[in-house]
Amino acid sequence: MASVKLDRLTKQFGAVFAVAGLDIELPDGEFLTLLGPSGCGKSTALGCIAGLEKPSAGSILFDGTDVTERDPHERNIAMVFQDYALYPHMSVRDNIAFGLRQQRLDEATIGRQIDAAADMLDLGALLDRKPVQLSGGQRQRVAVGRAVVRNPAVLLMDEPLSNLDASLRVKTRTEIKRLQREIGTTAVFVTHDQEEAMVLSDRVAVMRAGKLQQIGPPMEVYRKPANLFVASFIGSPAMNFFEVETGLEDGVIRCRVGQTVLSLPTGVVAEQSLGAIRGGRKAILGIRPTDLMANAQRDLTLEGDVFLVEPIGPVSYVDAEIGGQAVKGLCEPDEAPAVGAKVRFGALAARVHLFDPASEARL
Template identity: 65%
Template sequence: MATVSLENMSKSYGPVAALQALDMRIGDGEFLTLLGPSGCGKSTALACIAGLEKPSGGRIVFGDRDVTRLEPHQRDIAMVFQDYALYPHMTVRENMLFGLQQQRVGRAESERQVVRAAEVLDLGRLLDRRPAELSGGQRQRVAVGRAVVRNPSVFLMDEPLSNLDASLRVRTRTEIRRLQRELGVTALFVTHDQEEAMVLSDRIAVMRGGVLQQLGRPMDVYRDPANLFVATFIGSPAMNMLEAELMLQGDTVRALVSGQTLSLPRAVTRSSWEGTRKALLGIRPSDFGITAPADAALRGRVFLVEPVGPFAYVDIDIDGWSLKGTCDPDRAPAIDDVVGLSFVAERVCLFDPETELRL
């Protein structure tokens, strides 16, 4: 096993900067996810770590070994791609044994490792089948098994679940996480799916335009976003945003929102300023509760109710701003009802509308 350190790593394709000064350290045995939209640089970063691409600048270090210029086979890694890339003429057992044979691992030990991985991934009864006889989910599990049986120092996964249907994706991600913990292998996972990142990761690295935006534990990134992009990218539905005018009054921040005044603790601010200023006020839908208009500082009119099982999302118009709150689906308001919105003031996030940084 190994730590992975990216030291000021950059990658450019001609004038296009795909990665800019990427600095992070992944701990031994840690599961870290690179998360972001298409084109943010996350797959490029993984390709550089794997040795499939050479960085334009900076270093990649596994443990105390500089691997920046080493070829993939010299790095002791295993990688799973979005495409299964199985050998069609080989059985599941032979596909999983192939990498071990290349490493000249003994037959008995190779068989033991394959059987163990097959049990964890529920592939035991499929070992003598060929890929054409398997479902898409089974093929992807074979690809995962083929990678992990090699006992790599670093396990890399580039959106390995994106071709699976929703229910199989949930089951497979659970199997991947359990297997990674049992093996104690250092793992880097690439996805654009923030729910996958939240569920799987010890830490999440949120990327945008080749730049690392925030690195932290899943709930820290969710509750304490560093900027507007992270706040709106993490969480589904996205964080509600409202234009506000702020005024500091002792230990209280007064926020004027669409003609309605909210009182917030000064602790919600992260930077020093005096007087009044413009801001974007963010509150997650799960932190907005529906209440009687007389009991709330914010009031608006209901225009949509979306039951999703254990709760319902309620879409509310406040002077042209569309917000989502939550409520018990059995007590949901009716369309056109005027309702109040209650929230925990400490959960409010404030952002500078120009720099998009957290205030």
């Protein structure tokens, strides 16, 4: 097991910076997810940690030792890929054993390691099968088993669940998290799926265009997004945004949304932003659909006309037009308003976010 430090990690392809000055420190045993849309640099950063990509600048340290120039086999890492990368002519047993035999371990030790991995990942009945005889979820468990059986210092996973169907993704991510907890390996997981990141991670590092936007525990990133990009990327359905005029009156922040004036406590913004708000300024107000409840008495209310109701089982989403824009909220299925009816949404002031429209930073 090892701590990992990325110190101003940079990877440049011609004039394009795939990774630009990435600074991240992982303590030993942490599960970190690099999260972001396609092309944000997350897989390139993972490749640099693995030694598959050579950084253009910066350094990578394992337990304080600089490994930037070391080859992958010198780093004691294991990697799980998106496409499984199993040997089709080998049995599950031999696929798992392959890396151990490359290390020239004796067969008794290899056997014990295979049995331990098979037990953890429920592969015992599959050891003599070939990959073609396995489902997608089973193949991915074999790929994970082949990686962890070597007891790597760092386990790297590049979108390993993206080829699985929805139910298998949920099951497999649970197995990956449980396994990582049991063996205590430092893990770096790459995905564009914010739900996977929220469920699996000790911390989430959100990336955009090669740059780190925010890093922190999943619920901290969800509840206190650092900027508009993080606020819009994290959370499903996406956050509602309103362009508002703000001002400070009688010790509260006034925000005008269409014809509605909302009153927010000053604690929803940083103290250094209050001066600008006092003089009046434009801002972008954000409220998550899951924090905007239909037919509920809350600190803030917004009224609109329903144009769509989306039942998804335990809850229903209600889409309404408010101030000329579409807004999504939440309701109990049995209390869903009819299409064309008026709806009143309620939100807690503590769940409202304000952002600067120019810098996109959280106020």
